[in-house]
Amino acid sequence: MPGIADPTRPSTSLDGPMISLRGVRVSYSGREILHGITFDVQRGETLVILGGSGSGKSTLLRTLVGLEKPTSGEVWIAGKNFSAISGAERDDIRKKIGMSFQGGALFGSMTVGENVALPLREHTKLEDSTIDIMVRLKLDQVGLSGYEQYMPSQLSGGMKKRAAVARALAMDPEILFFDEPSAGLDPIIAAGIDQLILDLKQAFRMTIIVVTHELASAFLIADRMVLINKGDVVAMGTAKEMQNSTHPRVRQFMDRVPEPAVAQELDYLQMLTEQQPKQRSQSPGKSR
Amino acid sequence: MEFARKVGAAVINALSYLGSLAVLAGRAAFSAFIGPFLGRPVRFQSAVEQAMEAGVRALPILSLITFFIGLILALQSAYELRRFGALNYVASAVAISMSRELGPLITAIVVIGRSGSAFAAEIGTMKVSEEIDALETMAIDPVHFLVTPKFIAMVFMLPCLTIWANSMGILGGSLFGVLQADFTFGRYIRASLEALFLRDVASGLIKSFMFGVTITAVGCLEGLSTGGGAEQVGRSTTRAVVVSIFLVILVDLVFTTLFFFLGAH
Numbered sequence: 001m002p003g004i005a006d007p008t009r010p011s012t013s014l015d016g017p018m019i020s021l022r023g024v025r026v027s028y029s030g031r032e033i034l035h036g037i038t039f040d041v042q043r044g045e046t047l048v049i050l051g052g053s054g055s056g057k058s059t060l061l062r063t064l065v066g067l068e069k070p071t072s073g074e075v076w077i078a079g080k081n082f083s084a085i086s087g088a089e090r091d092d093i094r095k096k097i098g099m100s101f102q103g104g105a106l107f108g109s110m111t112v113g114e115n116v117a118l119p120l121r122e123h124t125k126l127e128d129s130t131i132d133i134m135v136r137l138k139l140d141q142v143g144l145s146g147y148e149q150y151m152p153s154q155l156s157g158g159m160k161k162r163a164a165v166a167r168a169l170a171m172d173p174e175i176l177f178f179d180e181p182s183a184g185l186d187p188i189i190a191a192g193i194d195q196l197i198l199d200l201k202q203a204f205r206m207t208i209i210v211v212t213h214e215l216a217s218a219f220l221i222a223d224r225m226v227l228i229n230k231g232d233v234v235a236m237g238t239a240k241e242m243q244n245s246t247h248p249r250v251r252q253f254m255d256r257v258p259e260p261a262v263a264q265e266l267d268y269l270q271m272l273t274e275q276q277p278k279q280r281s282q283s284p285g286k287s288r
Numbered sequence: 289m290e291f292a293r294k295v296g297a298a299v300i301n302a303l304s305y306l307g308s309l310a311v312l313a314g315r316a317a318f319s320a321f322i323g324p325f326l327g328r329p330v331r332f333q334s335a336v337e338q339a340m341e342a343g344v345r346a347l348p349i350l351s352l353i354t355f356f357i358g359l360i361l362a363l364q365s366a367y368e369l370r371r372f373g374a375l376n377y378v379a380s381a382v383a384i385s386m387s388r389e390l391g392p393l394i395t396a397i398v399v400i401g402r403s404g405s406a407f408a409a410e411i412g413t414m415k416v417s418e419e420i421d422a423l424e425t426m427a428i429d430p431v432h433f434l435v436t437p438k439f440i441a442m443v444f445m446l447p448c449l450t451i452w453a454n455s456m457g458i459l460g461g462s463l464f465g466v467l468q469a470d471f472t473f474g475r476y477i478r479a480s481l482e483a484l485f486l487r488d489v490a491s492g493l494i495k496s497f498m499f500g501v502t503i504t505a506v507g508c509l510e511g512l513s514t515g516g517g518a519e520q521v522g523r524s525t526t527r528a529v530v531v532s533i534f535l536v537i538l539v540d541l542v543f544t545t546l547f548f549f550l551g552a553h
Contacts, residue, residue, distance in 0.1 A: 067425065099425040105419050
């Protein structure tokens with residue numbers, strides 16, 4: 001527990017960061033996935049967390065929303081040490097956040113409307129008629145007007161994600177989290193989801209955290225980006241800073257360069273098909 | 289030495305599993321019976337739906353099975369009783385063994401097959417598709433939301449089903465009684481009722497209540513501890529059935545022993 005004079009303790013004032021990570025480490029059954037992550041997210045900012053498969057970006061997101069407990073370090077959300085509180089206090093923070101899961105995670109036994117209404121029914125004492133209106137508003141916002149009575153299984157992948165966003169918006173959250181919003185969607189639908197995120201950002205000045213590996217959508221929506229590799233923050237900065245970064249790992253990610261082992265396999269294939277002499281992909285020192 | 293260590297590890301695993309079951313059942317019971325007084329109402333609608341599914345829809349198959357069991361009991365006891373010319377004791381033999389033992393047990397086994405497995409599959413699928421995580425991020429307690437309605441439905445419906453099963457068993461026995469043992473239907477039923485004491489029926493109902501707790505806890509715990517992927521859901525479902533049957537019989541043994549010594553004086 002940090003004391004009051006602790007300099008590492010983030011400011012709790014309204015202009016302090018919305019989210020603050022302090023040396024967050026997370027382990028699964030003895031294996032450490034995140035090795036001390038530290039960064040801040042300002043109010044109203046859109047942060048994109050980039051990283052390859054197995055980089056720990058999904059674990060980082062799960063830790064941010066409180067589904068994983070850090071083995072050490074702190075997660076501060078809206079001025080509260082989210083990783084240390086429990087019970088009602090923790091639920092209060094959770095009511096301020098909305099999360100859109102990768103597959104939507106809509107409840108299959110409820111209609112789309114009931115899904116969106118669920119947090120309102122559980123956490124508010126609103127009349128049914130008021131809840132119905134709010135559900136309609138939220139579905140309008142994500143472009144799903146008139147789909148209240150549909151079951152999630154009747155929706156396409158893109159519509160499921162939109163419905164999930166509507167549910168995440170139900171409690172008018174201050175922070176919105178997206179896990180791979182465009183994964184498994186065709187480019188047009190994915191662009192539609194990106195546009196939805198941009199609209200939300202402009203309309204509500206929400207703090208938005210997006211985990212993705214889609215560079216195009218990251219550059220479109222991000223105020224700042226953070227690149228995660230093997231459980232560490234490699235680089236953090238604005239889209240422009242990332243684009244101009246000379247950090248080898250950032251360059252590799254931005255320029256979509258495959259891992260060396262894969263490159264050698266490609267060389268091997270090329271050698272087999274005898275299409276090209278192999279100087280091109282050999283390291284400069286050894287060529288000729 | 290190696291053997292001793294394996295036995296030790298198995299015992300510790302089993303105890304920690306029982307501990308998790310007790311914690312889950314305790315949380316469900318708390319939110320079912322105490323939560324409403326703390327301003328956290330139970331999802332009554334969902335509990336009714338679960339009671340319909342686990343209870344009412346089980347009636348046809350349960351009726352058929354316990355009717356046959358009653359008939360089998362009559363045949364088996366008559367096999368021995370007729371050597372003493374005591375066929376008129378068939379009615380009491382069937383009534384007592386149904387109410388004290390087989391009614392609750394057969395009911396539990398039918399419910400495990402229908403509902404225990406369904407609980408594990410339903411919750412397991414929700415776990416795999418991140419729906420349980422979604423509940424948590426929405427500050428909705430999965431135990432309160434999912435387990436409690438099932439818990440309420442089961443602890444009410446299992447005793448009800450057991451009473452029904454007892455009656456159907458006695459009815460099954462009466463078929464033999466009327467056809468083979470010179471009973472009229474009315475006399476058979478009267479003989480059955482005279483043989484039964486309240487404690488016979490009550491001990492069966494207490495057991496069936498405990499079976500309801502056990503089946504719900506195992507089904508839901510297996511669902512909640514499902515790992516990733518569809519094959520894990522299948523594994524959880526199988527485990528829910530096997531573990532439930534084992535634990536129901538263990539609970540049965542414990543309570544039967546208890547009732548034996550309580551009734552001995």
